[in-house]
Amino acid sequence: MLRRFFGYYRPHFRLFLLDFSCAVLAGLLELGFPVAVKAFVDNLLPRQDWTLILLAATGLLLIYLLNTGLMAVVTYWGHMLGINIETEMRRKAFDHLQKLSFRFYDNQKTGHLVARVTRDLEEVGEVAHHGPEDLFIAVMTFLGAFALMFSVHVPLALLTAVIVPLIGWASTHYGSHMTNTWRRLFGRVGAFNARIEETVGGMRVVQAFGNEDHERALFAQDNAQYRTTKLEAYRIMAASTSLNYLGMRLTQMVVMLAGSYFVLNGQLSNGEFVGFLLLVGVFFRPVEKISAVIETYPKGIAGFRRYCELLDTAPDITDAPDAIPAPALRGEIRYEHVRFGYLPGKPVLRDIDLHLPAGGTVAFVGPSGAGKTTLCSLLPRFYDVEAGRITIDGLDIRGMTLASLRAQIGIVQQDVFLFAGTLRENIAYGRLGASEAEIREAARRAKLDGLIERLPEGLDTVVGERGVKLSGGQKQRLAIARIFLKNPPILILDEATSALDTETERAIQQSLAELARGRTTLVIAHRLATIRNADRIVVVDESGIVAQGRHEELVARPGLYQRLSAVQETHLGRIAG
Numbered sequence: 001m002l003r004r005f006f007g008y009y010r011p012h013f014r015l016f017l018l019d020f021s022c023a024v025l026a027g028l029l030e031l032g033f034p035v036a037v038k039a040f041v042d043n044l045l046p047r048q049d050w051t052l053i054l055l056a057a058t059g060l061l062l063i064y065l066l067n068t069g070l071m072a073v074v075t076y077w078g079h080m081l082g083i084n085i086e087t088e089m090r091r092k093a094f095d096h097l098q099k100l101s102f103r104f105y106d107n108q109k110t111g112h113l114v115a116r117v118t119r120d121l122e123e124v125g126e127v128a129h130h131g132p133e134d135l136f137i138a139v140m141t142f143l144g145a146f147a148l149m150f151s152v153h154v155p156l157a158l159l160t161a162v163i164v165p166l167i168g169w170a171s172t173h174y175g176s177h178m179t180n181t182w183r184r185l186f187g188r189v190g191a192f193n194a195r196i197e198e199t200v201g202g203m204r205v206v207q208a209f210g211n212e213d214h215e216r217a218l219f220a221q222d223n224a225q226y227r228t229t230k231l232e233a234y235r236i237m238a239a240s241t242s243l244n245y246l247g248m249r250l251t252q253m254v255v256m257l258a259g260s261y262f263v264l265n266g267q268l269s270n271g272e273f274v275g276f277l278l279l280v281g282v283f284f285r286p287v288e289k290i291s292a293v294i295e296t297y298p299k300g301i302a303g304f305r306r307y308c309e310l311l312d313t314a315p316d317i318t319d320a321p322d323a324i325p326a327p328a329l330r331g332e333i334r335y336e337h338v339r340f341g342y343l344p345g346k347p348v349l350r351d352i353d354l355h356l357p358a359g360g361t362v363a364f365v366g367p368s369g370a371g372k373t374t375l376c377s378l379l380p381r382f383y384d385v386e387a388g389r390i391t392i393d394g395l396d397i398r399g400m401t402l403a404s405l406r407a408q409i410g411i412v413q414q415d416v417f418l419f420a421g422t423l424r425e426n427i428a429y430g431r432l433g434a435s436e437a438e439i440r441e442a443a444r445r446a447k448l449d450g451l452i453e454r455l456p457e458g459l460d461t462v463v464g465e466r467g468v469k470l471s472g473g474q475k476q477r478l479a480i481a482r483i484f485l486k487n488p489p490i491l492i493l494d495e496a497t498s499a500l501d502t503e504t505e506r507a508i509q510q511s512l513a514e515l516a517r518g519r520t521t522l523v524i525a526h527r528l529a530t531i532r533n534a535d536r537i538v539v540v541d542e543s544g545i546v547a548q549g550r551h552e553e554l555v556a557r558p559g560l561y562q563r564l565s566a567v568q569e570t571h572l573g574r575i576a577g
């Protein structure tokens with residue numbers, strides 16, 4: 001995993017080198033400071049020469065200025081390195097998300113996925129920037145300070161060395177606790193985000209059912225858990241930082257007492273004494289740095305692990321190695337012995353055989369859950385068949401590239417998903433880059449032009465998130481306009497009008513009929529009235545296809561269709577009566 005992580009540095013190697021060398025240089029300058037002070041006290045001060053003192057001060061000032069510059073470089077370019085790596089990872093993650101199939105999304109929570117691409121990668125970026133640099137400098141300063149201490153005074157250095165294991169123990173002991181706590185916290189954050197996302201997204205349902213108290217209680221539970229885990233992390237952090245502080249002060253005190261003894265005995269000069277005390281300060285800085293690394297590192301590692309998990313999820317629907325771009329299709333569709341199920345061992349479709357001639361309209365009818373939608377989802381390869389095959393114009397759909405296959409299928413779904421942009425942007429989603437005239441023509445054919453004229457901002461009207469500012473019928477029209485613009489030879493209409501009132505439904509049926517003209521159309525409909533004119537009606541139930549034919553034939557034959565038809569006639573008669 002570490003190799004994989006460092007692989008991301010490769011394109012930014014020069015930036016890394018710049019940041020790293022500046023950071024190392026700054027570390028060395030820090031290390032040199034106590035030595036300079038020692039020389040100042042021992043060698044310069046006794047000479048009582050102000051020129052020399054001022055000269056030394058100027059030299060020190062120059063070093064400070066250099067260090068200031070180095071710090072600026074490290075802060076800006078170091079972070080640039082982090083954000084570059086983060087951006088690249090985010091790009092890859094998003095690319096990968098677009099490749100994952102419906103089956104993947106069926107089993108995921110949006111909040112979790114959002115957290116992976118945002119928060120998780122933010123933490124990774126932080127570690128990418130600070131991780132290697134901090135670790136290296138910490139080790140360098142630690143060993144450097146130690147070596148310098150020995151060069152100044154061996155007994156004092158040995159005394160300091162006795163205390164180090166104690167501090168080392170405290171750091172590692174609390175460090176591992178901290179790692180585990182952060183890891184747990186991260187798991188919670190994902191679940192927490194997912195809950196917030198779901199509740200906020202479903203706020204209309206929450207309010208409609210008056211279930212605010214219920215949601216509040218669920219939220220409070222998660223919120224409290226989050227707080228508890230975070231508090232635990234802070235408790236460990238508090239213990240670790242204060243212990244570090246105590247360790248440092250105790251060491252300083254011991255060094256001060258022992259140092260005073262050596263000074264009074266004439267075994268240590270004043271400069272060496274002051275320099276040594278300063279070295280103790282420098283020596284402890286890496287301990288603080290390592291504590292900081294211990295805090296950010298687990299977060300970054302946890303984030304990177306989740307990122308890798310996502311990238312390693314192989315897309316189950318991909319282009320076959322020898323897939324070719326589909327030619328312009330006429331739309332003759334065949335299902336041959338098709339079997340499919342969402343769960344292993346639980347087939348929804350078994351041995352389906354179907355032939356849909358090009359340009360015709362075929363309607364699927366049957367009880368809820370029979371598999372009508374599933375049957376249609378297999379055509380654009382939202383899911384792949386388990387056995388058998390589907391062909392269009394004699395070509396297996398798995399032999400075509402996904403993009404070229406999907407470009408030739410238009411879908412109008414029951415639940416129209418609109419993006420939170422303008423009417424224009426949402427229509428143009430049917431064919432990105434369409435001209436203004438083409439967008440207007442598509443809107444006209446979907447009978448949206450009346451609405452657009454009435455709106456003060458016309459096509460530039462914002463539709464709200466998921467199109468909340470539009471009526472159900474308007475959303476359907478918008479979906480139809482998109483498909484007019486896309487102009488595919490094959491069309492899937494999934495219960496497109498069942499949520500509308502009779503009047504609107506009739507008007508939209510006309511638009512749909514126009515849309516279907518000249519295209520192979522698969523309609524999933526519950527209202528038999530809307531599909532009477534279909535070229536063929538396919539009746540399905542849990543056992544598969546039970547009958548096929550035109551309306552007149554099916555209604556004359558005893559069976560499921562006749563029963564469904566009779567139920568709906570009575571129902572309609574009752575409404576009319």
Ligand SMILES: Nc1ncnc2c1ncn2[C@@H]1O[C@H](COP(=O)(O)OP(=O)(O)OP(=O)(O)O)[C@@H](O)[C@H]1O
Nearest residue numbers: 106342343348366367368369370371372373374375
């Ligand atoms: N994404 C999914 N994951 C798991 N099972 C699913 C999924 N989608 C549908 N199913 C199941 O597959 C079966 C067929 O569902 P499908 O939506 O195809 O039926 P349908 O005939 O279109 O129903 P309706 O008329 O109510 O829309 C049902 O038992 C359903 O619960």
